[in-house]
Each structure stands twice: as structure tokens, then as C-alpha cells.
Amino acid sequence: MNWPYEVRIGWRYTRAGRAGRRNGFISFISGVSMLGIALGVAALIIVLSVMNGFQKEVRDRMLSVIAHVEIFDTTGSGLERWQTLAEAALKNPQVAAAAPFVSAQALIARGEDMHGVMVRGISPDEEANVTPLAAQLKDTVLKKLQPGAWGVVLGAQLARSMGVSEGDSVTLVTPSGQTTPAGVVPRLKQMTVVGVFNAGHYEYDNGLALMHIDDAARLFRTGGPQGVQLRLKDQQLARQVSAELTASLGPQVMVRDWTRTNAAWYDAVQIEKRMMFIILTLIVAVAAFNLVSTLVMTVTDKQADIAILRTLGASPRSIMGIFMVQGAASGVMGTLAGLGLGLLIAFNVGVIVPALESLFNASFLPSSVYLISRMPSDPQASDIVPIGVISLVLAFVATLYPSWRASRVNPAEALRYE
Numbered sequence: 001m002n003w004p005y006e007v008r009i010g011w012r013y014t015r016a017g018r019a020g021r022r023n024g025f026i027s028f029i030s031g032v033s034m035l036g037i038a039l040g041v042a043a044l045i046i047v048l049s050v051m052n053g054f055q056k057e058v059r060d061r062m063l064s065v066i067a068h069v070e071i072f073d074t075t076g077s078g079l080e081r082w083q084t085l086a087e088a089a090l091k092n093p094q095v096a097a098a099a100p101f102v103s104a105q106a107l108i109a110r111g112e113d114m115h116g117v118m119v120r121g122i123s124p125d126e127e128a129n130v131t132p133l134a135a136q137l138k139d140t141v142l143k144k145l146q147p148g149a150w151g152v153v154l155g156a157q158l159a160r161s162m163g164v165s166e167g168d169s170v171t172l173v174t175p176s177g178q179t180t181p182a183g184v185v186p187r188l189k190q191m192t193v194v195g196v197f198n199a200g201h202y203e204y205d206n207g208l209a210l211m212h213i214d215d216a217a218r219l220f221r222t223g224g225p226q227g228v229q230l231r232l233k234d235q236q237l238a239r240q241v242s243a244e245l246t247a248s249l250g251p252q253v254m255v256r257d258w259t260r261t262n263a264a265w266y267d268a269v270q271i272e273k274r275m276m277f278i279i280l281t282l283i284v285a286v287a288a289f290n291l292v293s294t295l296v297m298t299v300t301d302k303q304a305d306i307a308i309l310r311t312l313g314a315s316p317r318s319i320m321g322i323f324m325v326q327g328a329a330s331g332v333m334g335t336l337a338g339l340g341l342g343l344l345i346a347f348n349v350g351v352i353v354p355a356l357e358s359l360f361n362a363s364f365l366p367s368s369v370y371l372i373s374r375m376p377s378d379p380q381a382s383d384i385v386p387i388g389v390i391s392l393v394l395a396f397v398a399t400l401y402p403s404w405r406a407s408r409v410n411p412a413e414a415l416r417y418e
Contacts, residue, residue: 006318009309010325030294034334036287041338041391042345044280048383049346051276053376055269061201062265063258064132065208067099067229068238069245070261072254082225088249094232094241099126100225102216107173108154108209110162117158117209119172121216121225130231133199141195147214151194155205159196168193172209174220189219277383281390287334288394291327295402299323299409307411316407323403324396331395335388343384349377 014030071089073079079100086098102121107114124142127134134142137153145151152170154162164170174187191211199205217224232241238257246255259266299306306319345352353375357363365375 004321006321007325010322011329014326014329029290029297030330033287033290033294034330034337036290037284037331037334037391037395038338038341040280040284040287041335041387042342044277044284044387045339045342045379045384046345046349046377047276047280048273048387049342049377049379050349050375051269051273052378052380052383053349055273056378057376058201058265061199062204062262063235065199065201065204066258066261067130068232068235069095069230069242069255069257070101070227071230071245071249072227072256074252074254079225079227080223082228085249085253086228089228089230089245092241092244092248094234094237095230095245096233097126097129097231098228099123099130100213100227101127101229102213102220102222102226104216104220104222105175106209108152108158108162109171109173110164110168113162114173115158115162115207117207119209119211119216119220121211121213121220123213130229133197137195137197141197142210144194145210145212147212149194149212150189150191150215151211152191153195153197153210154193155208156196156198157202157206158209159193161206164193166193166195172219176221187219284387284391285394288331288391289398291330291395291398292402294330295323295327295399296405298326299402299406302406303409306406306409310409310411319409320403320407323406324399327399327403328392328396331392331398335391335395338391339384339388343379346377346379349375 071085079085082100086100089095089098100123102119104119106117106119108117109115122134122142122145124134124138124145127142128138129135141153145153152172154164154170159165162170170191170193172189172191174189176187197205197210199208211219213225216222232238235258238259242255242257242260249255309319309322310316353364
């Protein structure tokens with residue numbers, strides 16, 4: 001292929017330079033620069049992939065318990081005709097299913113052991129259409145929740161900490177009391193543990209209790225369901241669908257999606273990922289700008305060559321193009337090597353981490369401390385493509401000043417002592 005001479009000379013400078021001591025040192029600095037870019041790009045891909053994996057793992061476990069969108073009455077009272085509200089919400093093409101619920105905080109006690117819990121009253125059959133956990137337990141644990149039986153299903157960690165199992169009795173203490181001649185006293189209700197669930201998310205396994213919606217409405221005196229929860233076809237569109245439902249259902253209801261229900265976690269993850277991207281991009285930038293020193297040394301070493309090319313008719317723009325090709329080639333090779341290494345590790349984290357744990361006889365993610373015990377990884381093109389583009393742009397920018405200096409070399413001055 002008949003490449004322009006600027007490309008051919010620039011590529012020759014990139015792969016040459018080991019004959020003499022000075023040229024060998026320049027070649028070493030160039031190799032270090034490419035290695036730095038490769039490691040920076042690989043680190044950025046691996047870290048963001050692992051963060052994506054953690055985010056996906058925790059989010060999936062969270063959304064196995066809670067709905068994508070919840071609709072409440074703005075007054076806080078029960079919904080007398082929740083079916084009408086559910087039918088209106090189902091008209092949105094993104095809404096796949098709806099179910100009523102009652103939600104309230106309470107204390108659950110056994111003997112002197114007492115824990116704060118979030119009590120959720122559900123309709124077992126309809127709840128199975130909304131949350132994966134209910135669908136999984138529909139034919140086992142949840143079918144034991146019968147209206148009037150006053151049964152409760154506890155999270156596995158909560159049941160373990162209280163020392164209760166199926167068939168044991170617990171006492172539920174509601175926050176709203178009842179007035180007696182002795183004053184206002186809390187209302188207590190003896191309930192039977194009919195089962196436990198394990199969502200894999202500590203917050204819910206340790207602080208959630210499920211009961212039948214009719215029993216919950218009677219116990220908390222809501223007069224019926226407090227709201228309607230929805231499952232969406234695409235959970236990532238929760239905020240968009242929430243805004244659409246707010247506009248279509250009117251001001252008498254309040255719509256809240258899962259990103260707002262868990263706003264602290266969701267916002268923290270987004271900020272951490274953004275800051276990690278910026279910090280690791282700076283590492284790539286430092287490695288890319290190491291190309292400046294490489295090119296400056298190359299320009300100094302090749303002044304005689306530059307002068308000869310100028311006397312043969314090469315324009316300053318052509319001289320600048322030669323050294324831009326040299327720097328860009330180093331940036332491209334470093335970026336491609338980093339992409340290959342990063343993707344190789346990111347797609348095999350599940351194999352590499354257990355091997356390292358076995359080698360060093362250590363556990364990087366103890367299940368007693370973290371939500372999950374394995375290192376997840378989820379490489380996404382939306383992260384990888386910007387990483388590659390930014391690395392190439394930084395490498396290209398780093399070549400501009402040395403290449404411009406090369407184009408300003410005076411042939412007469414450069415050849416004076418040759």
C-alpha cells in the first residue's frame with residue numbers, strides 16, 4: 001500500500017531506535033509510555049466493570065423484594081378503589097403488572113428481644129406478578145399467609161437473630177396506640193411465624209416482615225391498601241415512567257420509583273462511579289503525557305534528519321505530521337493493549353479472584369461483611385468505548401507541542417555542526 005511518506009517515516013521512528021545508546025534510551029522511554037497507557041486503560045476498564053457488577057448484583061437483589069414504582073394517595077389514607085388506580089397505571093405501555101400493599105413500621109418482639117421492622121401487607125397472588133421474591137415463594141411460604149390467620153413471614157437474618165423458626169409466636173407492636181383509662185398504650189398483636197425468606201440483601205433479610213394485606217389493614221387501621229406497586233418491563237426507565245404516571249394520574253396521588261425509594265444508595269453509586277472514572281482517567285492522562293518527553297527527546301535526536309527533509313522540500317506541516325504519527329502510534333498501541341488486557345481480566349474476574357484467594361489463602365469478600373461473597377464483573381460498552389476514545393484523544397493531544405517544535409527547526413542551524 002502506498003502510504004504517505006509522513007506515515008512511513010513516523011512509523012519507522014516508532015519501531016526504530018535500539019542501535020545506539022541514546023536511541024535505545026528513547027526507545028525505552030517510549031515503551032514505558034505505552035505500558036503506562038495500557039495499564040491505565042486496563043485498570044479503568046477492570047474497576048468500572050467490577051463496580052458495574054456490584055451495582056447490578058445489589059440492584060437485582062433489591063428489586064427482587066421491592067417494586068419498580070409505588071403509587072400512594074397524597075393524603076396518606078387508604079385507597080378505597082385501588083383497582084381503578086391500577087387499571088389506569090396499566091395503560092402505560094411500560095407497566096407490566098400491579099398489586100396492592102400496606103406498608104408500616106413496627107416493633108417485633110419475642111420475650112425481651114425486640115427489633116424494628118418494616119411490615120408489608122401483601123396479596124400473595126398479585127404480589128407474585130410484581131416482585132421476583134414473591135413469585136419464587138408463591139407456592140411455598142406465601143400460600144400460608146391466609147386472611148384472619150395472623151401469620152407473618154420474616155427475613156432469614158431477622159428470624160435468626162430473634163431465634164425463631166416456623167411455628168413460633170412473635171408479638172407485633174404497632175406505633176399507633178389505643179386510648180384506655182390508663183392512658184395511651186401501644187397495640188399488640190400475637191402472630192405466628194409461617195416461614196422465612198432469604199433475599200440475599202441484608203437490609204431486607206434483617207428488617208422486613210410480610211403479612212397478608214387484610215390482616216395488615218386491620219392491624220394498622222388503614223381501611224384498605226395504602227398504595228399500588230408496579231412492575232415495569234424495563235427497570236431502567238423507572239424515573240421516566242414515574243414522571244409519565246404523575247402527569248396522567250393527577251395530583252391526588254404520589255408516584256415514587258425505586259431510584260427515589262433508595263435514593264441514598266442510588267446516588268452514592270452514581271457519584272462513586274463518576275469520581276472513580278475521573279481519578280483513573282488522570283492516571284491515563286499522566287501516562288499519555290509521558291509521550292511528550294519521548295517526542296521531545298526524539299525531536300532533539302533527529303534534528304539532522306529534520307533539516308535534511310526540509311532541504312529536500314518537506315513542509316513544516318509534513319514534519320509535524322511525522323512526529324504526530326510517531327506519538328499517535330504509541331498511543332494507539334498502548335490503548336489497544338490496555339483494552340485487550342482490561343477486557344481479558346474483566347470477563348474472567350470470576351475465575352481469577354477465586355484462584356488468587358486459593359493461592360493466598362484469603363477471602364477478599366467475606367460473606368459475613370459484604371452483601372455478596374464473589375467478585376462480580378459487568379463490562380459495558382457505554383464505559384469501554386469512552387475509555388478508548390479518551391485515551392486516544394489524550395495521546396493525540398500530547399503529540400501536538402513536540403510535533404510543532406519539530407516543524408520549527410531551522411535547517412541551517414541544525415546542520416551547522418554536522
